[in-house]
Amino acid sequence: MNSHKAVTRFKATVIVLALSGLLGGCATSGNPKDPIEGFNRAMFAFNEGLDTVLIKPVAQGYDTVLPTPVKTGVTNFFGNIADLFIGVNNLLQGKADQAVSDLGRVAINSTIGILGLFDVATEAGLEKHEEDFGQTFGRWGMGDGAYVVIPVFGPRTVRDTAGLVLDVAVDPVGNVDHVATRNSLLALRMIDTRADLLPADKVVEEAALDKYSYVRDGYLQRRRNLVHDGNPPREID
Amino acid sequence: MKYLFGLLAAFLFSAAVIAADLTPDLLVKNVTIEVLDAVRKDKDIQNGNSKKTLELVETKILPHFNFQRMTLLAMGREGRKATPEQLKMLTDEFRNLLVRTYSKALTEFRNQEITYKPLKLAAADTDVKVRTEIKQTGGKPVSLDYYLEKSPAGWKVYDVEVGGVSLITNYRTTFGQEIQNNGVDGLIRTLQAKNKTGDTSGQAK
Numbered sequence: 001m002n003s004h005k006a007v008t009r010f011k012a013t014v015i016v017l018a019l020s021g022l023l024g025g026c027a028t029s030g031n032p033k034d035p036i037e038g039f040n041r042a043m044f045a046f047n048e049g050l051d052t053v054l055i056k057p058v059a060q061g062y063d064t065v066l067p068t069p070v071k072t073g074v075t076n077f078f079g080n081i082a083d084l085f086i087g088v089n090n091l092l093q094g095k096a097d098q099a100v101s102d103l104g105r106v107a108i109n110s111t112i113g114i115l116g117l118f119d120v121a122t123e124a125g126l127e128k129h130e131e132d133f134g135q136t137f138g139r140w141g142m143g144d145g146a147y148v149v150i151p152v153f154g155p156r157t158v159r160d161t162a163g164l165v166l167d168v169a170v171d172p173v174g175n176v177d178h179v180a181t182r183n184s185l186l187a188l189r190m191i192d193t194r195a196d197l198l199p200a201d202k203v204v205e206e207a208a209l210d211k212y213s214y215v216r217d218g219y220l221q222r223r224r225n226l227v228h229d230g231n232p233p234r235e236i237d
Numbered sequence: 238m239k240y241l242f243g244l245l246a247a248f249l250f251s252a253a254v255i256a257a258d259l260t261p262d263l264l265v266k267n268v269t270i271e272v273l274d275a276v277r278k279d280k281d282i283q284n285g286n287s288k289k290t291l292e293l294v295e296t297k298i299l300p301h302f303n304f305q306r307m308t309l310l311a312m313g314r315e316g317r318k319a320t321p322e323q324l325k326m327l328t329d330e331f332r333n334l335l336v337r338t339y340s341k342a343l344t345e346f347r348n349q350e351i352t353y354k355p356l357k358l359a360a361a362d363t364d365v366k367v368r369t370e371i372k373q374t375g376g377k378p379v380s381l382d383y384y385l386e387k388s389p390a391g392w393k394v395y396d397v398e399v400g401g402v403s404l405i406t407n408y409r410t411t412f413g414q415e416i417q418n419n420g421v422d423g424l425i426r427t428l429q430a431k432n433k434t435g436d437t438s439g440q441a442k
Binding site: 031072075076079119127128129130196199200202203206207209210213214216217218221222224225226230232 | 334337338341342345347374375376377378380400401402403404406407408409410411414415427428431
Protein backbone atom coordinates (compact mmCIF):
# COMPACT_ATOMS: atom_id res chain seq x y z
CA MET A 1 0.00 0.00 0.00
CA ASN A 2 2.71 2.40 1.05
CA SER A 3 4.93 1.49 -1.84
CA HIS A 4 1.99 1.93 -4.15
CA LYS A 5 1.48 5.42 -2.81
CA ALA A 6 5.14 6.15 -3.24
CA VAL A 7 5.02 5.04 -6.84
CA THR A 8 2.00 7.26 -7.46
CA ARG A 9 3.77 10.18 -5.83
CA PHE A 10 6.86 9.46 -7.88
CA LYS A 11 4.81 9.45 -11.05
CA ALA A 12 3.16 12.71 -10.08
CA THR A 13 6.53 14.28 -9.39
CA VAL A 14 7.85 13.17 -12.77
CA ILE A 15 4.84 14.62 -14.52
CA VAL A 16 5.09 17.91 -12.65
CA LEU A 17 8.81 18.10 -13.40
CA ALA A 18 8.21 17.32 -17.03
CA LEU A 19 5.51 19.96 -17.26
CA SER A 20 7.55 22.61 -15.49
CA GLY A 21 10.48 21.73 -17.72
CA LEU A 22 8.30 22.33 -20.73
CA LEU A 23 6.95 25.55 -19.30
CA GLY A 24 10.37 26.73 -18.18
CA GLY A 25 11.93 25.80 -21.48
CA CYS A 26 9.43 27.85 -23.36
CA ALA A 27 11.03 30.80 -25.03
CA THR A 28 8.23 33.23 -24.29
CA SER A 29 7.43 34.83 -27.59
CA GLY A 30 5.36 37.35 -25.69
CA ASN A 31 2.15 36.39 -27.46
CA PRO A 32 -0.49 37.39 -24.90
CA LYS A 33 -2.96 34.85 -26.28
CA ASP A 34 -0.49 31.99 -25.92
CA PRO A 35 1.36 32.36 -22.60
CA ILE A 36 2.24 28.66 -22.33
CA GLU A 37 3.51 28.31 -25.88
CA GLY A 38 6.35 25.94 -24.92
CA PHE A 39 3.97 23.47 -23.33
CA ASN A 40 1.47 23.88 -26.16
CA ARG A 41 4.08 23.23 -28.81
CA ALA A 42 5.09 20.02 -27.05
CA MET A 43 1.46 18.90 -26.84
CA PHE A 44 0.92 19.87 -30.46
CA ALA A 45 3.91 17.77 -31.49
CA PHE A 46 2.51 14.88 -29.44
CA ASN A 47 -0.89 15.16 -31.12
CA GLU A 48 0.72 15.43 -34.54
CA GLY A 49 2.70 12.28 -33.81
CA LEU A 50 -0.40 10.42 -32.69
CA ASP A 51 -2.20 11.59 -35.80
CA THR A 52 0.64 10.60 -38.13
CA VAL A 53 1.16 7.09 -36.80
CA LEU A 54 -2.40 6.15 -35.92
CA ILE A 55 -5.42 8.34 -36.55
CA LYS A 56 -4.63 9.70 -40.00
CA PRO A 57 -3.64 6.34 -41.56
CA VAL A 58 -6.83 4.73 -40.25
CA ALA A 59 -8.89 7.68 -41.51
CA GLN A 60 -7.21 7.42 -44.92
CA GLY A 61 -8.00 3.71 -45.09
CA TYR A 62 -11.60 4.41 -44.06
CA ASP A 63 -11.83 7.15 -46.68
CA THR A 64 -10.47 4.94 -49.47
CA VAL A 65 -12.32 1.75 -48.67
CA LEU A 66 -15.84 2.97 -47.93
CA PRO A 67 -18.15 4.27 -50.65
CA THR A 68 -19.23 7.90 -50.28
CA PRO A 69 -22.90 7.16 -49.38
CA VAL A 70 -21.75 5.05 -46.43
CA LYS A 71 -19.37 7.75 -45.18
CA THR A 72 -22.11 10.35 -45.59
CA GLY A 73 -24.46 8.09 -43.62
CA VAL A 74 -21.95 7.81 -40.79
CA THR A 75 -21.37 11.59 -40.72
CA ASN A 76 -25.13 12.17 -40.75
CA PHE A 77 -25.74 9.61 -37.99
CA PHE A 78 -23.35 11.31 -35.58
CA GLY A 79 -24.45 14.74 -36.79
CA ASN A 80 -28.01 13.88 -35.84
CA ILE A 81 -26.95 12.89 -32.33
CA ALA A 82 -24.97 16.12 -32.04
CA ASP A 83 -27.97 18.19 -33.14
CA LEU A 84 -29.66 17.45 -29.82
CA PHE A 85 -27.15 19.42 -27.74
CA ILE A 86 -26.65 21.96 -30.50
CA GLY A 87 -30.32 22.70 -29.91
CA VAL A 88 -29.82 22.83 -26.14
CA ASN A 89 -26.94 25.26 -26.58
CA ASN A 90 -28.95 27.46 -28.91
CA LEU A 91 -31.66 27.53 -26.26
CA LEU A 92 -29.10 28.46 -23.58
CA GLN A 93 -27.91 31.26 -25.86
CA GLY A 94 -31.43 32.58 -26.17
CA LYS A 95 -31.81 31.64 -29.83
CA ALA A 96 -35.15 29.88 -29.46
CA ASP A 97 -35.97 29.78 -33.17
CA GLN A 98 -32.70 28.04 -33.95
CA ALA A 99 -33.20 25.64 -31.04
CA VAL A 100 -36.64 24.71 -32.36
CA SER A 101 -35.12 24.15 -35.79
CA ASP A 102 -32.38 21.92 -34.32
CA LEU A 103 -34.83 19.79 -32.37
CA GLY A 104 -37.05 19.62 -35.44
CA ARG A 105 -34.03 18.31 -37.33
CA VAL A 106 -33.53 15.57 -34.74
CA ALA A 107 -37.22 14.61 -34.92
CA ILE A 108 -37.25 14.47 -38.72
CA ASN A 109 -33.87 12.83 -39.25
CA SER A 110 -34.36 10.23 -36.51
CA THR A 111 -37.60 9.05 -38.10
CA ILE A 112 -37.88 9.77 -41.82
CA GLY A 113 -34.09 9.95 -41.98
CA ILE A 114 -33.86 6.39 -40.58
CA LEU A 115 -31.99 6.91 -37.28
CA GLY A 116 -30.18 9.91 -38.69
CA LEU A 117 -28.50 8.14 -41.59
CA PHE A 118 -30.09 10.56 -44.04
CA ASP A 119 -30.17 14.29 -43.49
CA VAL A 120 -33.63 14.92 -44.89
CA ALA A 121 -34.09 17.95 -42.62
CA THR A 122 -31.52 19.96 -44.58
CA GLU A 123 -33.38 19.13 -47.80
CA ALA A 124 -36.54 20.32 -46.07
CA GLY A 125 -34.90 23.66 -45.37
CA LEU A 126 -33.82 23.23 -41.75
CA GLU A 127 -30.17 24.24 -41.87
CA LYS A 128 -27.63 22.53 -39.64
CA HIS A 129 -25.97 24.70 -36.99
CA GLU A 130 -22.75 24.45 -35.07
CA GLU A 131 -22.90 25.11 -31.34
CA ASP A 132 -21.21 23.82 -28.19
CA PHE A 133 -20.86 24.83 -24.55
CA GLY A 134 -17.67 26.79 -25.26
CA GLN A 135 -19.64 29.02 -27.62
CA THR A 136 -22.45 29.32 -25.11
CA PHE A 137 -20.00 30.54 -22.46
CA GLY A 138 -18.60 32.98 -25.02
CA ARG A 139 -22.08 34.20 -25.83
CA TRP A 140 -22.66 34.77 -22.13
CA GLY A 141 -19.69 37.12 -22.15
CA MET A 142 -16.93 34.89 -20.85
CA GLY A 143 -13.55 35.81 -22.37
CA ASP A 144 -11.73 32.99 -24.10
CA GLY A 145 -8.59 33.02 -21.94
CA ALA A 146 -5.25 31.49 -22.85
CA TYR A 147 -4.76 29.09 -25.74
CA VAL A 148 -4.21 25.49 -24.67
CA VAL A 149 -3.41 22.39 -26.70
CA ILE A 150 -5.07 19.39 -25.06
CA PRO A 151 -3.81 15.85 -25.65
CA VAL A 152 -5.88 14.04 -28.31
CA PHE A 153 -8.58 16.75 -28.42
CA GLY A 154 -6.23 19.41 -29.77
CA PRO A 155 -6.57 23.20 -29.77
CA ARG A 156 -8.81 24.88 -27.21
CA THR A 157 -8.85 27.98 -25.08
CA VAL A 158 -9.39 27.91 -21.33
CA ARG A 159 -13.05 28.76 -21.90
CA ASP A 160 -13.46 26.11 -24.60
CA THR A 161 -11.79 23.55 -22.34
CA ALA A 162 -14.49 24.20 -19.76
CA GLY A 163 -17.01 23.85 -22.56
CA LEU A 164 -15.40 20.63 -23.69
CA VAL A 165 -15.77 19.10 -20.22
CA LEU A 166 -19.52 19.72 -20.43
CA ASP A 167 -19.72 18.61 -24.07
CA VAL A 168 -18.10 15.32 -23.14
CA ALA A 169 -20.18 14.86 -19.98
CA VAL A 170 -23.51 15.11 -21.80
CA ASP A 171 -22.37 13.47 -25.06
CA PRO A 172 -25.00 10.77 -25.82
CA VAL A 173 -22.38 8.57 -27.49
CA GLY A 174 -20.07 8.75 -24.50
CA ASN A 175 -22.98 7.82 -22.24
CA VAL A 176 -23.84 4.54 -23.96
CA ASP A 177 -23.80 1.94 -21.15
CA HIS A 178 -22.53 -1.02 -23.11
CA VAL A 179 -18.76 -0.46 -23.04
CA ALA A 180 -17.84 -2.26 -26.27
CA THR A 181 -20.59 -0.48 -28.22
CA ARG A 182 -19.61 2.86 -26.70
CA ASN A 183 -15.94 2.48 -27.56
CA SER A 184 -16.69 1.33 -31.10
CA LEU A 185 -19.00 4.29 -31.67
CA LEU A 186 -16.49 6.76 -30.19
CA ALA A 187 -13.73 5.35 -32.41
CA LEU A 188 -15.93 5.39 -35.50
CA ARG A 189 -16.95 8.98 -34.88
CA MET A 190 -13.34 10.04 -34.39
CA ILE A 191 -12.20 8.35 -37.61
CA ASP A 192 -15.14 9.72 -39.57
CA THR A 193 -14.45 13.26 -38.32
CA ARG A 194 -10.78 12.90 -39.15
CA ALA A 195 -11.56 11.55 -42.62
CA ASP A 196 -13.73 14.59 -43.33
CA LEU A 197 -10.75 16.79 -42.50
CA LEU A 198 -8.30 15.08 -44.86
CA PRO A 199 -8.71 17.60 -47.72
CA ALA A 200 -8.26 20.59 -45.40
CA ASP A 201 -5.12 18.97 -44.08
CA LYS A 202 -3.26 19.24 -47.35
CA VAL A 203 -4.19 22.89 -47.76
CA VAL A 204 -2.89 23.72 -44.28
CA GLU A 205 0.39 21.91 -45.00
CA GLU A 206 0.73 23.98 -48.15
CA ALA A 207 -0.15 27.28 -46.51
CA ALA A 208 1.60 27.18 -43.15
CA LEU A 209 5.06 28.61 -42.55
CA ASP A 210 4.88 27.21 -39.05
CA LYS A 211 2.04 24.76 -38.67
CA TYR A 212 1.71 25.29 -34.91
CA SER A 213 1.05 29.05 -35.23
CA TYR A 214 -1.09 28.59 -38.32
CA VAL A 215 -3.39 26.14 -36.55
CA ARG A 216 -3.46 28.24 -33.38
CA ASP A 217 -4.32 31.50 -35.11
CA GLY A 218 -6.83 29.74 -37.33
CA TYR A 219 -8.51 28.15 -34.31
CA LEU A 220 -8.73 31.46 -32.46
CA GLN A 221 -10.20 33.23 -35.50
CA ARG A 222 -12.65 30.41 -36.08
CA ARG A 223 -13.94 30.34 -32.51
CA ARG A 224 -14.30 34.12 -32.47
CA ASN A 225 -16.35 33.84 -35.63
CA LEU A 226 -18.53 31.04 -34.24
CA VAL A 227 -19.27 32.84 -30.98
CA HIS A 228 -20.51 35.79 -33.04
CA ASP A 229 -22.46 33.45 -35.36
CA GLY A 230 -20.48 34.45 -38.41
CA ASN A 231 -20.57 38.20 -37.83
CA PRO A 232 -17.72 39.18 -35.54
CA PRO A 233 -16.71 42.83 -35.46
CA ARG A 234 -13.83 43.15 -37.93
CA GLU A 235 -10.55 43.62 -36.09
CA ILE A 236 -8.97 46.96 -36.79
CA ASP A 237 -5.39 47.38 -38.04
CA MET B 238 -26.54 29.66 -76.42
CA LYS B 239 -26.13 32.12 -73.60
CA TYR B 240 -22.98 30.33 -72.61
CA LEU B 241 -21.62 30.53 -76.15
CA PHE B 242 -22.24 34.22 -76.21
CA GLY B 243 -20.46 34.60 -72.88
CA LEU B 244 -17.46 32.78 -74.24
CA LEU B 245 -17.40 34.96 -77.29
CA ALA B 246 -17.62 38.06 -75.17
CA ALA B 247 -14.73 36.83 -73.07
CA PHE B 248 -12.62 36.51 -76.19
CA LEU B 249 -13.59 39.88 -77.56
CA PHE B 250 -12.96 41.97 -74.49
CA SER B 251 -9.99 41.73 -72.21
CA ALA B 252 -10.70 40.43 -68.72
CA ALA B 253 -9.78 43.77 -67.19
CA VAL B 254 -12.36 45.71 -69.16
CA ILE B 255 -15.13 43.33 -68.15
CA ALA B 256 -13.97 43.28 -64.56
CA ALA B 257 -14.13 47.07 -64.35
CA ASP B 258 -17.80 47.01 -65.26
CA LEU B 259 -18.91 44.16 -63.04
CA THR B 260 -20.30 44.59 -59.56
CA PRO B 261 -18.11 42.80 -57.01
CA ASP B 262 -20.63 40.05 -56.24
CA LEU B 263 -21.07 39.28 -59.93
CA LEU B 264 -17.33 39.30 -60.43
CA VAL B 265 -16.84 36.76 -57.64
CA LYS B 266 -19.66 34.61 -58.99
CA ASN B 267 -18.45 34.66 -62.59
CA VAL B 268 -14.85 33.88 -61.72
CA THR B 269 -15.86 31.11 -59.32
CA ILE B 270 -18.19 29.47 -61.82
CA GLU B 271 -15.62 29.73 -64.59
CA VAL B 272 -12.82 28.26 -62.48
CA LEU B 273 -14.87 25.44 -60.98
CA ASP B 274 -16.19 24.57 -64.42
CA ALA B 275 -12.62 24.22 -65.59
CA VAL B 276 -11.80 22.04 -62.56
CA ARG B 277 -14.80 19.78 -63.17
CA LYS B 278 -13.89 19.28 -66.80
CA ASP B 279 -10.23 18.57 -66.20
CA LYS B 280 -9.29 15.15 -64.86
CA ASP B 281 -5.64 16.23 -64.58
CA ILE B 282 -6.51 18.99 -62.13
CA GLN B 283 -8.72 16.66 -60.09
CA ASN B 284 -5.84 14.23 -59.89
CA GLY B 285 -3.61 16.94 -58.50
CA ASN B 286 -1.67 18.07 -61.57
CA SER B 287 -0.19 21.17 -59.99
CA LYS B 288 1.17 22.71 -63.18
CA LYS B 289 -2.25 22.86 -64.82
CA THR B 290 -3.90 24.08 -61.63
CA LEU B 291 -1.31 26.81 -61.19
CA GLU B 292 -1.93 27.90 -64.76
CA LEU B 293 -5.65 28.10 -64.13
CA VAL B 294 -5.16 30.12 -60.96
CA GLU B 295 -2.60 32.42 -62.63
CA THR B 296 -4.81 33.27 -65.60
CA LYS B 297 -8.29 33.30 -64.09
CA ILE B 298 -7.98 34.29 -60.44
CA LEU B 299 -4.82 36.31 -59.94
CA PRO B 300 -5.79 39.28 -62.09
CA HIS B 301 -8.52 40.00 -59.54
CA PHE B 302 -6.28 39.95 -56.48
CA ASN B 303 -4.35 42.85 -54.96
CA PHE B 304 -1.30 41.08 -53.54
CA GLN B 305 0.45 44.15 -52.21
CA ARG B 306 -2.54 45.03 -50.07
CA MET B 307 -2.67 41.39 -48.90
CA THR B 308 1.00 41.44 -47.97
CA LEU B 309 0.62 44.66 -45.99
CA LEU B 310 -2.46 43.23 -44.29
CA ALA B 311 -0.53 40.11 -43.30
CA MET B 312 2.33 42.19 -41.91
CA GLY B 313 0.13 44.43 -39.80
CA ARG B 314 2.08 47.05 -37.88
CA GLU B 315 5.41 45.52 -38.88
CA GLY B 316 4.66 46.52 -42.47
CA ARG B 317 6.18 49.95 -41.81
CA LYS B 318 9.59 48.40 -41.38
CA ALA B 319 9.79 47.24 -44.99
CA THR B 320 11.50 49.36 -47.65
CA PRO B 321 9.74 49.55 -51.04
CA GLU B 322 12.21 46.98 -52.43
CA GLN B 323 11.62 44.63 -49.52
CA LEU B 324 7.88 45.05 -49.87
CA LYS B 325 8.12 44.10 -53.52
CA MET B 326 10.09 40.95 -52.71
CA LEU B 327 7.71 40.06 -49.88
CA THR B 328 4.72 40.56 -52.14
CA ASP B 329 6.22 38.27 -54.80
CA GLU B 330 6.95 35.52 -52.30
CA PHE B 331 3.66 35.83 -50.46
CA ARG B 332 1.88 35.78 -53.79
CA ASN B 333 3.58 32.49 -54.68
CA LEU B 334 2.62 30.99 -51.34
CA LEU B 335 -1.02 32.03 -51.69
CA VAL B 336 -1.20 30.82 -55.28
CA ARG B 337 0.05 27.41 -54.24
CA THR B 338 -2.36 27.25 -51.34
CA TYR B 339 -5.24 28.25 -53.58
CA SER B 340 -4.24 25.69 -56.19
CA LYS B 341 -4.07 22.98 -53.57
CA ALA B 342 -7.54 23.88 -52.34
CA LEU B 343 -8.87 23.68 -55.90
CA THR B 344 -7.53 20.17 -56.48
CA GLU B 345 -9.28 19.13 -53.26
CA PHE B 346 -12.59 20.53 -54.47
CA ARG B 347 -15.21 17.79 -54.68
CA ASN B 348 -18.17 19.14 -56.55
CA GLN B 349 -19.72 20.85 -53.54
CA GLU B 350 -22.52 23.23 -54.27
CA ILE B 351 -21.82 26.93 -53.83
CA THR B 352 -24.42 29.55 -53.06
CA TYR B 353 -23.88 33.24 -53.69
CA LYS B 354 -25.36 35.75 -51.28
CA PRO B 355 -26.72 38.91 -52.90
CA LEU B 356 -24.88 42.11 -52.14
CA LYS B 357 -26.48 45.48 -51.53
CA LEU B 358 -24.07 47.79 -53.28
CA ALA B 359 -24.37 51.53 -52.95
CA ALA B 360 -22.85 53.72 -55.66
CA ALA B 361 -20.40 55.23 -53.19
CA ASP B 362 -19.11 51.88 -51.87
CA THR B 363 -15.41 51.26 -52.42
CA ASP B 364 -14.89 48.41 -49.93
CA VAL B 365 -17.25 45.44 -49.74
CA LYS B 366 -17.57 41.90 -48.45
CA VAL B 367 -19.02 39.35 -50.85
CA ARG B 368 -20.43 36.29 -49.14
CA THR B 369 -20.63 32.81 -50.59
CA GLU B 370 -21.28 29.45 -48.98
CA ILE B 371 -20.06 25.95 -49.69
CA LYS B 372 -22.53 23.20 -48.85
CA GLN B 373 -21.07 20.29 -46.90
CA THR B 374 -22.55 16.84 -46.64
CA GLY B 375 -23.46 16.22 -43.02
CA GLY B 376 -22.32 19.59 -41.79
CA LYS B 377 -23.09 23.22 -41.52
CA PRO B 378 -22.26 25.08 -44.76
CA VAL B 379 -18.85 26.70 -44.73
CA SER B 380 -18.76 30.39 -45.51
CA LEU B 381 -16.30 31.63 -48.10
CA ASP B 382 -16.15 35.41 -48.07
CA TYR B 383 -14.19 37.84 -50.21
CA TYR B 384 -13.23 41.39 -49.29
CA LEU B 385 -12.90 43.61 -52.31
CA GLU B 386 -11.85 47.20 -52.88
CA LYS B 387 -12.57 49.38 -55.85
CA SER B 388 -9.61 50.33 -58.01
CA PRO B 389 -9.30 52.02 -61.41
CA ALA B 390 -8.85 48.52 -62.89
CA GLY B 391 -12.02 47.17 -61.33
CA TRP B 392 -12.74 45.47 -58.02
CA LYS B 393 -9.79 43.67 -56.44
CA VAL B 394 -9.87 41.03 -53.73
CA TYR B 395 -7.63 41.84 -50.75
CA ASP B 396 -8.77 39.25 -48.20
CA VAL B 397 -10.42 35.84 -48.24
CA GLU B 398 -12.15 34.29 -45.25
CA VAL B 399 -12.99 30.60 -44.94
CA GLY B 400 -15.39 29.83 -42.12
CA GLY B 401 -14.49 33.18 -40.62
CA VAL B 402 -10.77 32.50 -40.77
CA SER B 403 -8.94 35.15 -42.79
CA LEU B 404 -6.32 33.44 -44.90
CA ILE B 405 -4.34 36.68 -44.81
CA THR B 406 -4.42 37.86 -41.22
CA ASN B 407 -3.81 34.27 -40.11
CA TYR B 408 -0.17 34.97 -41.02
CA ARG B 409 0.10 38.14 -38.97
CA THR B 410 1.52 36.67 -35.77
CA THR B 411 4.02 34.51 -37.64
CA PHE B 412 5.10 37.38 -39.88
CA GLY B 413 5.38 39.76 -36.92
CA GLN B 414 7.50 37.36 -34.90
CA GLU B 415 9.75 36.62 -37.83
CA ILE B 416 10.31 40.32 -38.46
CA GLN B 417 10.99 40.99 -34.77
CA ASN B 418 13.47 38.12 -34.56
CA ASN B 419 15.21 38.25 -37.93
CA GLY B 420 14.10 41.46 -39.58
CA VAL B 421 12.18 41.91 -42.81
CA ASP B 422 14.95 40.09 -44.70
CA GLY B 423 14.50 37.15 -42.35
CA LEU B 424 10.83 36.94 -43.30
CA ILE B 425 11.72 37.13 -46.99
CA ARG B 426 14.20 34.26 -46.54
CA THR B 427 11.62 32.16 -44.67
CA LEU B 428 9.06 32.67 -47.41
CA GLN B 429 11.62 31.90 -50.11
CA ALA B 430 12.62 28.69 -48.35
CA LYS B 431 8.99 27.65 -47.97
CA ASN B 432 8.25 28.32 -51.63
CA LYS B 433 11.34 26.45 -52.78
CA THR B 434 10.91 23.25 -50.84
CA GLY B 435 7.24 22.66 -51.29
CA ASP B 436 6.37 21.65 -47.81
CA THR B 437 8.30 22.56 -44.69
CA SER B 438 5.39 22.96 -42.34
CA GLY B 439 5.67 19.40 -41.05
CA GLN B 440 8.97 20.19 -39.40
CA ALA B 441 8.75 21.77 -35.98
CA LYS B 442 10.60 25.04 -35.78
